[in-house]
Amino acid sequence: MATRIGSFDTTQMENLYTPSKIHSQHQQPGSISKVRVIIRVRPFLPHEISSTNAYPISCISLLNSESETFGDEVTVHLQDPETSRNECYKLDAFFGQEDKNVSEIFQREVSPLIPGIFEGYNATVFAYGATGSGKTYTMQGSDELPGLMSLSMSNILSACERTGSTVAISYYEVYLDRCYDLLELKEQEIVVWEDKDGHVHLKGLAQVEVNSMSSFHEIFSCALQRRKVARTGLNDVSSRSHGVLVITISTPSRDSVGNMITGKLNLIDLAGNEDNRRTCNDGIRLQESSKINLSLFALSNVIYALNNGMSRIPYRESKLTRILQDSLGGTSHALMVACLNPGEYQESVHTVSLAARSRHISNSVSSAQKNTTPMVKVDMEAKLRAWLESKGKTKSAQRIAGLRSPFTGRTPVSVNSVTKLSANLHSSEAKFVSSQRISNLKQRVPCVDSGNLFNNGDYVDPSMQAQDLAAAETMKDKSDAPTEGGALESDEPVNNEEMKIINSLNSIQLSPVSKRFTGLCSPQRKVLSPINSNVDTTYLVPSDPKTPKPHFTPLKVENKFQGDCTPLDKFNSQSSNLKSSLAQEYIEFLNAASREELLQLKGIGQKMASYIIEQREISPLKSLNDLEKIGLTSKQVHNMFGRAARGVFE
Numbered sequence: 001m002a003t004r005i006g007s008f009d010t011t012q013m014e015n016l017y018t019p020s021k022i023h024s025q026h027q028q029p030g031s032i033s034k035v036r037v038i039i040r041v042r043p044f045l046p047h048e049i050s051s052t053n054a055y056p057i058s059c060i061s062l063l064n065s066e067s068e069t070f071g072d073e074v075t076v077h078l079q080d081p082e083t084s085r086n087e088c089y090k091l092d093a094f095f096g097q098e099d100k101n102v103s104e105i106f107q108r109e110v111s112p113l114i115p116g117i118f119e120g121y122n123a124t125v126f127a128y129g130a131t132g133s134g135k136t137y138t139m140q141g142s143d144e145l146p147g148l149m150s151l152s153m154s155n156i157l158s159a160c161e162r163t164g165s166t167v168a169i170s171y172y173e174v175y176l177d178r179c180y181d182l183l184e185l186k187e188q189e190i191v192v193w194e195d196k197d198g199h200v201h202l203k204g205l206a207q208v209e210v211n212s213m214s215s216f217h218e219i220f221s222c223a224l225q226r227r228k229v230a231r232t233g234l235n236d237v238s239s240r241s242h243g244v245l246v247i248t249i250s251t252p253s254r255d256s257v258g259n260m261i262t263g264k265l266n267l268i269d270l271a272g273n274e275d276n277r278r279t280c281n282d283g284i285r286l287q288e289s290s291k292i293n294l295s296l297f298a299l300s301n302v303i304y305a306l307n308n309g310m311s312r313i314p315y316r317e318s319k320l321t322r323i324l325q326d327s328l329g330g331t332s333h334a335l336m337v338a339c340l341n342p343g344e345y346q347e348s349v350h351t352v353s354l355a356a357r358s359r360h361i362s363n364s365v366s367s368a369q370k371n372t373t374p375m376v377k378v379d380m381e382a383k384l385r386a387w388l389e390s391k392g393k394t395k396s397a398q399r400i401a402g403l404r405s406p407f408t409g410r411t412p413v414s415v416n417s418v419t420k421l422s423a424n425l426h427s428s429e430a431k432f433v434s435s436q437r438i439s440n441l442k443q444r445v446p447c448v449d450s451g452n453l454f455n456n457g458d459y460v461d462p463s464m465q466a467q468d469l470a471a472a473e474t475m476k477d478k479s480d481a482p483t484e485g486g487a488l489e490s491d492e493p494v495n496n497e498e499m500k501i502i503n504s505l506n507s508i509q510l511s512p513v514s515k516r517f518t519g520l521c522s523p524q525r526k527v528l529s530p531i532n533s534n535v536d537t538t539y540l541v542p543s544d545p546k547t548p549k550p551h552f553t554p555l556k557v558e559n560k561f562q563g564d565c566t567p568l569d570k571f572n573s574q575s576s577n578l579k580s581s582l583a584q585e586y587i588e589f590l591n592a593a594s595r596e597e598l599l600q601l602k603g604i605g606q607k608m609a610s611y612i613i614e615q616r617e618i619s620p621l622k623s624l625n626d627l628e629k630i631g632l633t634s635k636q637v638h639n640m641f642g643r644a645a646r647g648v649f650e
């Protein structure tokens with residue numbers, strides 16, 4: 001791995017920007033694009049030459065070199081000089097060790113991808129190979145010879161001058177199967193998540209705008225210092241992580257609305273697989289190595305599954321495969337640069353055989369021009385206000401504005417900030433849950449007496465709890481401050497639809513944990529508890545006085561159905577309360593349960609369980625509607641919940 005990127009003048013690149021006719025297959029909208037796989041053999045290094053008596057012989061050669069015309073496939077021949085074992089593989093192009101720099105690879109293979117990025121397509125270029133095979137040299141380059149990252153950046157900046165586009169970069173590494181931002185130091189790892197369209201996102205990853213090569217060098221060199229490298233038995237400066245540079249180009253579209261077209265180029269310097277009998281790694285180096293090897297094994301499993309038309313592609317086995325998801329069997333153009341050390345037969349066979357299999361993978365490339373809105377948190381408060389206002393219910397809308405978070409005195413807060421707080425509470429809860437999960441899983445009683453559902457003993461109607469809390473909140477507001485538009489007035493009856501939304505707002509404001517703080521525990525919780533009660537709730541009451549607690553006392557209000565109402569009214573009301581309470585319990589369960597527990601619930605299969613786990617890592621589910629955000633139709637949500645609810649009575 002080279003330690004610094006080369007300094008490279010943008011003007012040198014002008015004549016490289018040649019939208020190529022050669023790879024026209026790369027640029028067809030909505031078309032199938034095979035992963036293109038090229039071989040790059042590095043030269044022997046001085047110490048490799050000096051360690052043998054005669055000049056070492058490369059184990060790699062090109063068979064049909066004379067007949068090679070660009071665009072045709074090539075046949076690569078590998079021969080073990082010691083045993084004479086040999087193998088042949090067909091690939092897309094070959095760059096031999098006499099090529100001292102990577103500019104030819106850039107010109108012929110990478111630059112044709114770039115015009116597509118300006119049109120909203122994504123592309124990924126990744127260097128794959130064993131440790132010491134020249135991946136970092138190829139991607140990152142050196143002072144003297146810029147790598148594909150600098151060359152791409154330079155080319156893109158030149159093109160931006162013509163198109164009026166803007167460029168931003170992100171740079172991160174996957175170290176020990178965790179993602180870390182290299183542009184902005186953060187305490188936490190970057191969370192990888194997938195939206196309902198299957199697009200992978202990295203939450204909170206910094207993006208820095210770049211407008212010249214000098215600013216790129218400044219930013220990138222600084223970030224490179226943070227990337228984990230170390231000396232191993234096989235490479236003096238070996239990458240201990242997979243490094244990913246993302247160049248995002250935003251181009252004004254030609255439509256009248258002024259939309260932007262966004263395309264991304266991912267340039268990935270993978271860590272190399274390592275034979276630890278030869279690296280003599282131990283301690284942390286060994287740990288890094290085993291994670292690197294595991295992630296590359298996961299990569300080979302994904303490639304195997306794609307090649308064999310398997311229904312389940314194991315992208316989730318590692319962070320690396322999740323990041324590459326869109327490039328292998330997804331919607332991105334992809335170029336794999338398989339790097340080889342000419343003196344290593346066995347590892348070259350390993351690299352080339354995987355490379356050869358990768359080129360059968362088809363991506364269905366599509367432009368991101370269509371408005372791809374990333375999953376945004378729904379501001380329920382604003383939604384409700386808008387809905388009420390559209391119905392002419394201004395006072396109710398004002399009332400909603402008056403419903404404030406229990407965590408924040410009088411200052412109105414957005415639902416998002418409350419959600420954040422609740423997410424934090426959830427994450428501490430989740431940590432606890434996972435530590436308790438394994439031991440408690442074994443003790444769990446799998447079924448419950450449905451009679452418990454109607455146990456009137458110490459029944460506290462959960463929907464009434466919500467109303468209690470809203471009332472308590474209002475009382476507090478009233479006592480705290482004069483009514484100022486946002487305060488609750490009670491001259492307009494709240495209808496069922498409004499109440500449902502108010503309840504859902506309350507369910508957002510009160511996370512499961514915060515409810516536990518208040519000591520409220522419904523019988524429904526008990527009913528479902530054999531499934532999710534792997535946590536002794538007493539443990540969850542924080543002893544730390546600094547832990548935020550809601551500063552209100554739940555009030556008991558009179559049940560409005562206790563007056564003149566028919567038994568049918570009562571039954572209907574209780575049923576609807578029961579339904580909303582069960583839905584809330586169900587959501588809480590989805591947020592806290594382990595995969596095994598999720599699978600025990602009717603209507604949840606492997607795929608759904610994975611979706612739910614992914615989603616709640618980003619933001620805990622707050623209502624059944626949130627399930628629609630992960631790609632379920634409302635009918636599916638209805639059926640899933642319906643099955644679970646029926647399961648309670650079976």
Ligand SMILES: Nc1ncnc2c1ncn2[C@@H]1O[C@H](COP(=O)(O)OP(=O)(O)OP(=O)(O)O)[C@@H](O)[C@H]1O
Pocket residue numbers: 001002042043045099100101129130131132133134135136137138235237238239240270271272273339
């Ligand atoms: N074309 C080349 N010309 C001269 N030296 C090269 C060339 N390609 C690679 N090297 C040298 O080979 C050595 C190993 O290269 P590099 O660090 O890029 O390997 P790597 O595949 O990234 O290894 P790792 O996976 O361990 O990080 C470095 O010293 C590098 O400078």
